[in-house]
Amino acid sequence: MDLSTQYLGLKLKNPMVPSASPLSHSVDSMKRLEDAGAAAVVMYSLFEEQIEHEAEAFDHYFAHGAQSHAEAVDYFPEASEYNLGPDQYLGLLRQAKEALGIPVIGSLNGVSTGGWVEYAAKMQQAGADAIELNVYYIPAQVKITGQEVEDRYINILHEVKNAVTIPVAVKLSPYFSSLAHFAQRLDYAGVDGLVLFNRFYQPDLDIEQLEVTPNVVLSTSEAIRLPLRWIAILRGQVRTSLAATSGVHTAVDVLKLLMAGADVTMMCSALLKHGPQRISEVLQELDRWMLEHEYVSVAQMKGSMSQNAVADPSAFERANYMKALNRYR
Amino acid sequence: MALHSEKKNGQARVMVTIDGNEAAAFVAHKLNEVIAIYPITPSSNMGEWADEWSAQGRKNLWGTVPMVVEMQSEGGAAGAVHGALQTGALSTTFTASQGLLLMIPNMFKIAGELTSTVFHIAARTVASHALSIFGDHGDVMAARSTGWGMLSSASVQEVMDFALISQASTLESRVPFLHFFDGFRTSHEVMKIEQLSDDVMRAMIDDDLVIAHRQRGLSPERPVMRGSAQNPDVFFQARETSNPFYNACPGIVQKAMDKFASLTGRQYKLFEYVGAPDAQRVLIMMGSGIETAQDTLDYLNARGEKIGMIKVRLYRPFSAESFIKALPSSAKTIAILDRTKEPGASGEPLYQDVVTSIMESVMNETSPFKKLPKIVGGRYGLSSKEFTPAMVKGILDEMKKESPKNHFTVGIYDDVTNTSLDFDPTFTIEADDVVRAIFYGLGADGTVGANKNSIKIIGEDTENWAQGYFVYDSKKSGSTTTSHLRFGPRQIHAPYLIDQANFVACHQWFFLEKYDVLKPAVQGSTFLLNSIYGPDTVWDQLPRHVQKQLIDKKMKFYVIDGYKVAQQSGMGGRVNTIMQTCFFAISGVLPKDDAIAAIKSSIKKTYGKKGESVVKKNFEAVDQTLANLFEVPIPAAVSSVIEMPPVVSERATAFVKNVTARIIAGDGDMLPVSAFPVDGTFPVGSAQWEKRNIALEIPVWESELCIQCNKCALVCPHAAIRVKAYDQAGLQDSPSTFKSMPYKGTEYKGMSYTVQVAPEDCTGCELCVEVCPAKSKSEVKVKAINMKPQQPLRELERANFDFFLNLPEVDRRTVNIETIKGSQFMQPLFEFSGACSGCGETPYVKLVSQLFGDRTIVANATGCSSIYGGNLPTTPWTKNRDGRGPAWSNSLFEDNAEFGLGMRLTVDKQTEMARELVVQLASDIGDSLVKDLLEADQSDETGIYEQRERVRELKQKLERVRNPLAKQLLSLADNLVKRSVWIMGGDGWAYDIGYGGLDHVLASGRNVNILVLDTEVYSNTGGQMSKSTPRGAIAKFAAAGKPTQKKDLALMAMTYGNVYVARVAMGANDAQTVRAFLEAEAYDGPSLIIAYSHCIAHGINMAKGMTNQKLAVDTGYWPLFRFNPMLEGDGKHPFKLDSKAPKLRLKEFTSLEVRFNMLEKSYPERAKELAELAQEDVRIRWEIYESLSRPRNGVEKKNEPATAQ
Helix, strand or coil, X not given: CECCEEECCEEECCCEEEXXXXXXXXXXXXXXXXXXXXXXXXXXXXXXXXXXXXXXXXXXXXXXXXXXXXXXXXXXXXCCCCCCHHHHHHHHHHHHHHHCCCCEEEEEECCCHHHHHHHHHHHHHHCCCEEEEECCCCCCCCCCCHHHHHHHHHHHHHHHHHHCCCCEEEEECCCCXXXXXXXXXXXXXXXXXXXXXXXXXXXXXXXXXXXXXXCCCCCCHHHHHHHHXXXXXXXXXXXXXXXXXXXXXXXXXXXXXXXXCCCEEEECHHHHHXXXXXHHHHHHHHHHHHHHCCCCEHHHHCCCCCCCCCCCHHHHCCHHHHHHHHHHC | CCCEEEEECCEEEEEEEEEHHHHHHHHHHHCCCEEEECCCCCCHHHHHHHHHHHHCXXXXXXXXXXXXXXXXXXXXXXXXXXHHHHCCCCEEEEECHHHHHHXXXXXXXXXXXXXXXXXXXXXXXXXXXXXXXXXXXXXXXXXXXXXXXXXXXXXXXXXXXXXXXXHHHHHHHCCCEEEEEECCCCCCCXXXXXXXXXXHHHHHCCHHHHHHHHHCCCCCCCCCCCCCCCCCCCHHHHHHHHHHHHHHHHHHHHHHXXXXXXXXXXXXCCEEEEXXXXXXXXXXXXXXXXXXXXHHHHHHHCCXXXXXXXXXXXXXXXXXXXXXXXXXXXXXXXXXXXXXCCCCCCCCHHHHHHHHHHHHHHHCCCCCCCCCCEEEEEEECHHHCCCCHHHHHHHHHHHCCCCCCCCEEECCCCCCCCCECCCCCCCCCCCCCCEEEEEEEEHHHCHHHHHHHHHHHHHHHCCCEEEEEEEECCCCCCCEEEEEEEEECCCCCCCCCCCCEEEEEECCHHHHHCCCCCCCEEEEEEEEEECCCCCCCHHHHCCHHHHHHHHHCCCEEEEECHHHHHHHCCCCCCCHHHHHHHHHHHHCCCCHHHXXXXXXXXXXXXXHHHCHHHHHHHHHHHHHHHHHEEECCCCCCCCCCCCCCCCCCCCCCHHHHHHHHHHHCXXXXXXXXXXXXXXXXXXXXXXXXXXCCCCCEEEEECHHHCCCCCHHHHHCCCCCEEEEEECHHHHCCCCCCCCCEECCCCCCCCCEEEEEECCCCCCCCCHHHHHCCCECCCCCCCECEEEEECHHHHHHHHHHHHHHHHCCCCCHHHCCXXXXXXXXXXXXXXXXXXXXXXXXXXXXXXXXXXXXHHHEEEEECCCHXXXXXXCCCCCCECCCCCCCCCEEECCCCCCHHHHHHHHHHHHHHHHHHHHHHHHHCHHHHCHHHHHHHHHCCCCCXXXXXXXXXXXXXXXXHHHCCCCHHHHHHHHHHHHHCCCEEEEEEEHHHHHHHCHHHHHHHHHHCCCCEEEEEECCEECCCCCEECCCCCCCCCEECECCCCCCCCCCHHHHHHCCCCCEEEEECCCCCHHHHHHHHHHHHHCCCCEEEEEECCCHHHCCCHHHHHHHHHHHHHCCCCCCEEECHHHHHCCECCEEECCCCCCCCCHHHHCCCXXXXXXXXXXXXXXXXXXXXXXXXXXXXXXXXXXXXXCCCCCECCCCCCCCC
């Protein structure tokens, strides 16, 4: 069975790519992902804002209470150097490249244009095969228009593309008023791949303690519906690679997303829940199912049920809603 | 360490700007193989440097990284060094004061065995009537009988030089050396000096001597035994065998000094004569004071005087021959100055040595004098008391007299025994070309750090010589700092504070109303003020005395709104970089652009490795500064009506007004001897008079939301938020803004309830807000307590707090003491301490004072708790309206458990004596009262109250009894009321230095309560590792992270079986905490409470200290339990686990604290490994405790109410 696929111009042995998660916090666990059959790995995101925040907090608490008392002029020993956020990340990326045979994709969340460019270039230097721009951004201010939000993405993409020669993917949220149009803008701007979709950590409320609790809820297979629809719609309308993420738990999920038109399917929650071996289980099941259903390759299957390829394209649009209502009656 | 090279005489010289401790540690680390360390101020930094350098892999002269090990005490360090030396290592240690005293037994041995070593001592006062962390020679003088060589450095350069000379000398002479320099004045003075090169060190240290030392080490290849026991027949002779070594030693030291001179150009002498060759008046002294004296006599000699001085370098072995040779025959009057006091002696040590030497020279006819000069001795500079040119002048003037005063003091006013010399305090020798700058700042605003940078910049980027010295007040929160910076074209010899400043900077506006900041400003000097008022409006806001001095002294005046610039550049409250930039801009020490480049380079050096964003922020602040700096034209006339408010309230006691207030105002130096108690005994309750107003925001009570849980009062570290239930009638005449609400609950039904803040004593830590559980139903961010700006509330709340204090206290007999709510209705008798804002220790200390304070004696180990508990000017322990309260004392660091046991023994003995006398006097007292007195149940407040009433009645009766035993009983009768002894201290004491004693006291079975305020580091000395420090945390002395796990003191104590043991964390389970304190007190035997105390040394958000405590418990890092032997006696299970199995990974807790996550940044691989082991520690510890709590045969597990919340 030929499970190979192309993503961001990279030839991958199969469509299973673990997305950015704590599983890439060490070389060991990335190695386990590779051993389980992952075709590439997206490293956890380097958050510029977090790096800055950490550096400032570190400096603040390091110095807090210092130079105040004759007996305790400070409270911590000085090290000759500190391995700060970006150094740690880039060091790990470098080690991962040495230890792994599969492509390693760096993931980046910047706050300033300078940050995006600087860290993207450093990731390339550290050996990243590609970069995923994780534009994790909630436009909460009422003054900011949709146009400005889109322009911001496009600008970042331009800047980063100018700074690196490796492929650049953009991870998107689904919250755009005209996602198809925006995807096309990114496509024209030269994006090498779209990753659909970012799952924002949604706040919850603790009604006993009266606090907002930003806890992480792992996805279920239900969640693939959203990327499935949009990948099906975009496949054939944009030239760029498409990665599906959110809710990829089983071989069936993978099959559906491939048929909708994904080049790769990215797994996170299922790996956190079941461990890296989940990849090999899914790959086996994928292989078995395709054999049973007489598919010969992923390439053959890819996009076979995209909007363009199905008999009833409107099923991916409003009609689906109507049908559901009808059935409800 | 920053370097600056310059060429002189063709040789590259490396100039560095460092302090004395770093200078000593630099050489010691280069020249040793095994270094044993233990923290004690002011020497701790030497050990810290050694540990950091070894952690970083810095090598010694022979290419190997010295092994640095922290011991449990200075006694332990000396023992370890002794062992290392005996086996042939080059070994050293660093210490001061009591630490040196603990080394003395080993020092006798080391000297007796003729072992080469140098101990570096930052000489410090030995505690007597009071502890002092500051400098004098009391400690080294106490060690002068040990047989060690003693070499005294007078400046930072000499510290580096003499560290090497002493090492070379000890190797050749085999006499061990104390190399000492003045604590703080030299150990902490930052000075531009020449750093010794490896080449110089190699030339000075003879490797053959090193090998000879190594060969003398014990080895089974060539076994010997050393340390025999000898009898009267031979000990004496054998002791005299070392004489040739001591005889040769001075010559060896001089030879080393001469060789050093040939290598560096700096020539030293054992006794170095300076001044007029034909001097008639000669001073003899050692230590930093000789720098002041030399500058003064140079000044006076240049004006025609004939004065000389002998600088004593090698004090032991004292070479009388060299000393006599150094004396000028012209001397008519000799004054010997000792920086120590030996009460009862015929004179201080140096004085005695000089007198003896001169008398011997007369006897053996080597005296240079035709006529014996007048010889007087005097004391100066105890506990870093200033020693200034004016004082030197005072001594020299006295020496002119026909009969100069002998055994004098200088620098104080002794109006009791009239020892002090008069001097003219306005006499000054400061040269015009030396810039003398004083900066007033807060600890929190970074002033000292910025000034340390400035000194480095000036020292290293300009041709100037530079000096910096920093003075801190004794509070740990809101402390004021004063930085003294000098720089100029010549080397600076001025180890005294600046009182003639040509630049004064005030970094906080409120100092203007608190201190006379312009007092040291000279005519034509410059004043820089951080002010929210701009150049057009600032004048009208200045207090009158400031305006007047600006005009009278014809000063230049600049303002900057540093707060605004700091806010704009993201610096928060840290105005350090901004004020530093202003200083450079105004002082003109460097061209503007060069100055800015130098500041930026220094910022990059300081912060670069910690993150680019911090650097950017500071750069931004520098760039914005100059545009916001304005010169203010000074009007011709004073217009202000703003006066400095009185230091303390009119209602304060006479002692507070006459003594305490002057210390608070910074005039303590002016107080005469007669102002002080003769034996160190001070009245309690003085902290209430020092209104520090350091909180920017204070809690404000929203009564309508309050559920009256009293948790706010419980956690307040400063007793600045209090609760009362009182009769509604008490509200008559209340201030209009005084808040009150009906009491909720049955205990005080129908009464009123108030939560009141002490606005001027609150430090704004926010712990009360953090724990407040009551939130508004319509806007959850509003709690029953919320922080609001202090300034607008100050007056109103001051009146409210005064009114609150006058409301009657809740009757202790009515309080449900077992609840949090009840416990907080008891008056705190520990209030407004100088502890850190948000301190994790003081809530426990305060709780003891509430629950048992009116019948408690406290033994307090040295450490944070003895400093915030007992450091002048004001102290927090206080008394109630009946005049009762905790009686408090601090003995030492190492002996506190024993000290407390002694107190218990007295209480037990005197109680027994009182009971015996009651029986003997039964006929006078009456059988009924006797019976009641002897059989009283004092297990609760009612019982104690009733017993006090009986004792009152007893005393009344005894007054009328003529039997002499009645007088005895009268003096002992108070012991019939149950007393509580609390032994308190930190983990450095309990786990390390005091552990032997603590263990013994636990084993004694006596009824003492031991409270360990466990911050898991030596907090008071700056966060050094203790055996309580957890695995994987970094700390001073554990720069690479502590590799071993925390000692389980609780588990160890439980093995005795008859010790009550509790492990508590107030932030995780306050009810369990209160219960543990009550049980400990109720248990008639030794009790040990180990209290988790979050600490500024953890690198945490102190406002969230209680949350961190909760996470410590929830992750299983700090399991809560109580082990009560009493229950076993009742057939119940004595061990009760009070926390649940770990529900979170350890990381959830450790990631919040810099002490843990710093290791990830400095040594990531090691951090990971240690974090995994630490997680495993949690699992194993939980298993042990869990197994201890399992039901045993015939013993029920659940035998009492749970305290889980």
